Amino acid sequence: MAGDCIFCKIAAGDIPGDIIFEDELAVAFRDINPQAPTHVLVIPRAHVGNASTLTEADDALIAHLMRIAGQIARDEGIEGSGYRIVLNVGSHGGESVPHLHIHILGGRQLSWPPG
Amino acid sequence: MAGDCIFCKIAAGDIPGDIIFEDELAVAFRDINPQAPTHVLVIPRAHVGNASTLTEADDALIAHLMRIAGQIARDEGIEGSGYRIVLNVGSHGGESVPHLHIHILGGRQLSWPPG
Numbered sequence: 253m254a255g256d257c258i259f260c261k262i263a264a265g266d267i268p269g270d271i272i273f274e275d276e277l278a279v280a281f282r283d284i285n286p287q288a289p290t291h292v293l294v295i296p297r298a299h300v301g302n303a304s305t306l307t308e309a310d311d312a313l314i315a316h317l318m319r320i321a322g323q324i325a326r327d328e329g330i331e332g333s334g335y336r337i338v339l340n341v342g343s344h345g346g347e348s349v350p351h352l353h354i355h356i357l358g359g360r361q362l363s364w365p366p367g
Numbered sequence: 368m369a370g371d372c373i374f375c376k377i378a379a380g381d382i383p384g385d386i387i388f389e390d391e392l393a394v395a396f397r398d399i400n401p402q403a404p405t406h407v408l409v410i411p412r413a414h415v416g417n418a419s420t421l422t423e424a425d426d427a428l429i430a431h432l433m434r435i436a437g438q439i440a441r442d443e444g445i446e447g448s449g450y451r452i453v454l455n456v457g458s459h460g461g462e463s464v465p466h467l468h469i470h471i472l473g474g475r476q477l478s479w480p481p482g
Contacts (some may be wrong), residue, residue: 263473269453272462286479287479288480289388289479300455303433303436303437303452304432304437304441304446304450305437306430306433306437306442307472308430308434309433310427310430311426311427311430311434312430314430314433315423315425315426315427315429315430316420316426317368318421318429318433319421319422319423319426321418322371322418322419322420322421325419325456331419331456331457332457333457333458333459334455334456334457334459334460334461334462335419335457335459335460336453336454336455336456336459336460336461336481336482337418337453337454337455337456338451338452338453338481339451339452340380340449340451340452340477340481341378341440341446341449341450341451341452341477342446342447342448342449342450343448343449344445344448344449344451344473344474344475344476344477344481345449345450345451345473345477346451346477346478346481347449347451355369357480357481357482358459358460359459360459361458361459361461362455362459362460362461362481362482363459363461363482364402364461364482365402365403365472366402366451366453366461366472366477366481366482367451367472367477367478367479367480367481367482
């Protein structure tokens with residue numbers, strides 16, 4: 253765990269989160285400021301940085317997280333209607349918490365451009 | 368190749384694309400309707416559906432594509448300023464071409480929500 257990382261604390265159960273899925277490697281919970289009827293974050297339990305830092309050592313983890321995103325879309329009933337997956341990196345990306353997280357947004361029409 | 372898939376045709380060189388990276392598994396090219404100063408798509412050469420259809424058999428491929436996205440951000444000089452990675456699924460997601468593709472957008476501030 254990284255000392256004051258809020259997502260590490262949610263994954264560890266030290267801060268409450270509206271968790272809808274968890275396994276040994278990952279946790280998924282609802283965004284506290286939802287931007288769509290379904291807005292879920294998928295994070296690794298381990299403190300991994302953002303998507304720009306991924307190396308081959310992270311291949312299994314990122315693939316696992318992406319499959320979980322698909323599973324959550326099915327569970328949330330938005331697979332048929334569609335959804336958007338978003339990963340923010342750095343200032344221009346709007347990265348708010350420096351712990352890798354995948355946004356899943358659905359339940360409404362997402363517009364273009366994506367921000 | 369899927370018969371009339373435009374991304375399969377770009378990957379095969381049958382339709383011109385502004386290709387900036389390619390390897391045995393993947394091709395990256397500039398979006399024809401860019402929504403940011405840097406707007407690149409990373410696609411697998413193989414005709415894989417969207418992110419909702421990923422299975423364990425696709426783990427190595429999606430991880431490879433995500434690492435290429437990071438490499439392109441470095442090559443484009445937007446790693447430091449930040450960027451956004453977007454994958455659209457279905458109608459609500461705004462999926463335009465049914466061939467897996469990762470959008471990379473950077474070079475300007477991306478707003479929130481992401482569409």
